[in-house]
Amino acid sequence: MAEPMVEVFIFETRQFLEQLEQIALGSEEQGGFSEEDVNEIFRAMHTIKGSAAMMMFDQVSTLAHSVEDIFFYIRELKPAKVDATAITDIVLNAVDFMRIEMEKLDAGGTPDMSSEELRNYTKDFLRNMKLDNGHDPDIDLRKAKNAKKASEAGGDAAAPATEPEKKQYYIGAAKPATPAPAATGATSGGQHIFEATVFFQQGCEMEEVRAFGVVNSLKEKVKELHYLPEKILEDESATDTIRNMGFRLFFTTDMNFDEAKAELDQTIFLDRLEIKEVANVAELEYWPSQETIAITALENSEPIKPAMPPVQRDLTPAARKPAPAKGGDGAQMITVRVDKLDKLMDLVGEMVIAEAMVTQNPDLKGMELDNFAKAARQLHKINGELQDSVMALRMVPLEGTFKKMNRIVRDMTKKLGKKARLVLVGESTEVDKNINEHISDPLMHIVRNSVDHGIEMPEVRVEAGKEETGTVILSAENAGGEVVIKIKDDGGGLNKEKILERARKNGILTKPESELTDREIYSFIFAPGFSTKEAVTEFSGRGVGMDVVVSNIKSLGGKVIVDSEPGLGSTTTIKIPLTLAIIEGMSVSVGGSRFTIPINYISRSFRPDEGAIFRDPDGSEMIMVQGTCCPVIRLYDMYDIPDAIHEPTEGILLLLEAGDARFGVLADELLGVQEIVVKPVPKYISRMMKTTGISGCTLLGDGSISLIIDPQQVHNIIFD
Amino acid sequence: MEDDKLLMEDEDTQKDKYLTFTLGNEVYGIDIKVVIEIIGIQKITVVPEVPEYVKGIINLRGKIIPVVDMHLRFKRPGKEYSDRTCVIVIDVNDVLIGLIVDGVSEVLTIPEKNVVPPPELKASQNKYIRSIGKIGEGVVLLLDWMKLFSEDDQSLFDDMSAEEASEEAT
Numbered sequence: 052m053a054e055p056m057v058e059v060f061i062f063e064t065r066q067f068l069e070q071l072e073q074i075a076l077g078s079e080e081q082g083g084f085s086e087e088d089v090n091e092i093f094r095a096m097h098t099i100k101g102s103a104a105m106m107m108f109d110q111v112s113t114l115a116h117s118v119e120d121i122f123f124y125i126r127e128l129k130p131a132k133v134d135a136t137a138i139t140d141i142v143l144n145a146v147d148f149m150r151i152e153m154e155k156l157d158a159g160g161t162p163d164m165s166s167e168e169l170r171n172y173t174k175d176f177l178r179n180m181k182l183d184n185g186h187d188p189d190i191d192l193r194k195a196k197n198a199k200k201a202s203e204a205g206g207d208a209a210a211p212a213t214e215p216e217k218k219q220y221y222i223g224a225a226k227p228a229t230p231a232p233a234a235t236g237a238t239s240g241g242q243h244i245f246e247a248t249v250f251f252q253q254g255c256e257m258e259e260v261r262a263f264g265v266v267n268s269l270k271e272k273v274k275e276l277h278y279l280p281e282k283i284l285e286d287e288s289a290t291d292t293i294r295n296m297g298f299r300l301f302f303t304t305d306m307n308f309d310e311a312k313a314e315l316d317q318t319i320f321l322d323r324l325e326i327k328e329v330a331n332v333a334e335l336e337y338w339p340s341q342e343t344i345a346i347t348a349l350e351n352s353e354p355i356k357p358a359m360p361p362v363q364r365d366l367t368p369a370a371r372k373p374a375p376a377k378g379g380d381g382a383q384m385i386t387v388r389v390d391k392l393d394k395l396m397d398l399v400g401e402m403v404i405a406e407a408m409v410t411q412n413p414d415l416k417g418m419e420l421d422n423f424a425k426a427a428r429q430l431h432k433i434n435g436e437l438q439d440s441v442m443a444l445r446m447v448p449l450e451g452t453f454k455k456m457n458r459i460v461r462d463m464t465k466k467l468g469k470k471a472r473l474v475l476v477g478e479s480t481e482v483d484k485n486i487n488e489h490i491s492d493p494l495m496h497i498v499r500n501s502v503d504h505g506i507e508m509p510e511v512r513v514e515a516g517k518e519e520t521g522t523v524i525l526s527a528e529n530a531g532g533e534v535v536i537k538i539k540d541d542g543g544g545l546n547k548e549k550i551l552e553r554a555r556k557n558g559i560l561t562k563p564e565s566e567l568t569d570r571e572i573y574s575f576i577f578a579p580g581f582s583t584k585e586a587v588t589e590f591s592g593r594g595v596g597m598d599v600v601v602s603n604i605k606s607l608g609g610k611v612i613v614d615s616e617p618g619l620g621s622t623t624t625i626k627i628p629l630t631l632a633i634i635e636g637m638s639v640s641v642g643g644s645r646f647t648i649p650i651n652y653i654s655r656s657f658r659p660d661e662g663a664i665f666r667d668p669d670g671s672e673m674i675m676v677q678g679t680c681c682p683v684i685r686l687y688d689m690y691d692i693p694d695a696i697h698e699p700t701e702g703i704l705l706l707l708e709a710g711d712a713r714f715g716v717l718a719d720e721l722l723g724v725q726e727i728v729v730k731p732v733p734k735y736i737s738r739m740m741k742t743t744g745i746s747g748c749t750l751l752g753d754g755s756i757s758l759i760i761d762p763q764q765v766h767n768i769i770f771d
Numbered sequence: 772m773e774d775d776k777l778l779m780e781d782e783d784t785q786k787d788k789y790l791t792f793t794l795g796n797e798v799y800g801i802d803i804k805v806v807i808e809i810i811g812i813q814k815i816t817v818v819p820e821v822p823e824y825v826k827g828i829i830n831l832r833g834k835i836i837p838v839v840d841m842h843l844r845f846k847r848p849g850k851e852y853s854d855r856t857c858v859i860v861i862d863v864n865d866v867l868i869g870l871i872v873d874g875v876s877e878v879l880t881i882p883e884k885n886v887v888p889p890p891e892l893k894a895s896q897n898k899y900i901r902s903i904g905k906i907g908e909g910v911v912l913l914l915d916w917m918k919l920f921s922e923d924d925q926s927l928f929d930d931m932s933a934e935e936a937s938e939e940a941t
Contacts, residue, residue, distance in 0.1 A: 401833045644817060690819040732818070733828060733837045735866055735920070739821045748816075748828065748835055756816040756830050 075142040093122040114166035130184035247326040248297040400728035446481035476526035493600040505542030545615035573613035639718035642695035645757035652762040709762035838869035
């Protein structure tokens, strides 16, 4: 199977799974499935089933089939008693199963986990549901439906063989390169023509998918292949036809009779095989010429896959590109590989630097260049816009990530016997794709924590005069260059005493207890191995997790703050810079070297007065700023740079704020604020450097390299 | 597939071809296929906490590349850079590295039959020399770039894991 095919398959299936999950959760909330939902789920499952079968992932396709059956039943017979919660469970379980399989496939494995248990459970469930609703559990819905359809349409639809429709697209057009000798019936020497009918075992289920498997395995070995019914996967009556009349194959091949028979004998669940060789294709009962296929292909427009725009159906298989256009709401979309976007982003970054190199070129110093300045401003403006639009390309709404939390809240409340609902605010806020990916885990941990530790049991809530159902509000907004995500619950709030006690026990108190602010106390919950929960539950209490939250968010350059009011709930606020690749930085010079410090860490810079910097007996330097004593480090000392200014009164001191501490770094001179493109330090070197406080490098306007200082790392060097 | 083919053809035409450069009194050779380009010496940005032979990083048209002084790399006293000093940019497993050498000479074809393995000396100073090529009266020391850069990466990794282990122990 071609790699792009797999990619498209994974991509599409994942989209369907997401859609399925949302619909299922939404339906459960409403307490039932609307007709539209049923159709949506049915269609999604049907498509997954079809494409999985095409890719020969039987476990996935059979599972999809069994779930589809439930919705088929609901759709056709509209039973009165529908247990929405139980069905949602089934859908979600199936979604989970498929998701895992997709992961596996994505990682280069084969989706081979058995879905039998789920399948059987689903089947039993459907049976019981039919019984509950007074229907015959063994009723053959597809037959019933076809009969209905037939009577409605005057017998038209009942005979699928009479509606030859385009099928070729899904199976690779059965070698369209070899023109059918249909009209003349002439065959070249050594070619055999067969007519075969395959009967599947009674009750093997999913005959259409099995038939598809036959086509798939056969098409490699035959010259030309036609079969009845033509539309195996799209036509709902096909199953029936195959079941009753057998799956009929007509093909020309190099194989002789025995080989062809042996080939077909391998079919799984084969009950009976009829095969005969004929001398001429004209003798075959069914042998459409290429022209009729082409015409029917054009005429055929009944779309079974709703997510695919009709234009794609007319494409020849060769023209099918691994970029599925997702139609729907009219917006034209294309799918682009992320690495292409990354490349584009890199290039724009280069251009920002190149622009600075031109406009701030030392050759221009001191020249009066009005027109040049005008043109340069224009260029700057366009570059800025370009940068914004490229960044916008990488921006995705938080919606998907936020909606995943619905599932978590649902699962947790169900297991814990609590009542809670999740309210999403501002989920259309867009963030960089990278951020979106990295925020998912932290959010999950925090939401879990809110439900597990925050929201009380319903009884307790009622007693406290609160609404029985707790609320978790997940909100996002843009604030300046940051995105602010808040997770707010109306639960019991954090227990300061318990946290303190635990902190004492773990020995992570950094200050005397009386000096700790509330925020500092709350932030202990992010320490590794910290948990106030006595009992470890399935979801939380092990103390792993919250420290992951912090480290994940820090890796995005963001920070986490917790606020809490006893009895009223707690709020976790996450602030993350919108983009990581381009940041604003203050560049400083130290001797011949250049350093850049992200501007948001700098709280102020000043030239210290004579004697303002003093030493303690160990030789560590510090300075008094606004009543607090801040350590001072000299960059030339730290990085061993010759020819730097040693006298603080001649240099400049930058006061940096990282974590909850402030410290000063001494440099020679400020070079100015500039938008910089963060480039990683070459691997060869970063392997040798350990904790140096250098997080990357960048190019300055004059083409020289500046090292980016990560104040967080420097903070760790100083204080640990 | 196409790419592979091209690559193979490339390798064929580049077989037995070496870029020679001088380092002190010796002439060294490096497989032409790993050489990306040759540039003059330029401003080097010093980075902290690296071995002495890593002089720092340079800006090659927007790409940031580490440069290594080959004199120091072979544990010899360093030499002042002049306008003959060159940086040979090579690609070792997709990592670009610049080698600072006294000067580059030419591209030579040294057929396999003229290449002999180095003697196995005890004071294995020549572990970075893969073989020695004969050119008329002179010799060219053929550099084992694989060992030169992958191996000390390896030792770096070892260092790190050792450190991590000791950290865990405390």
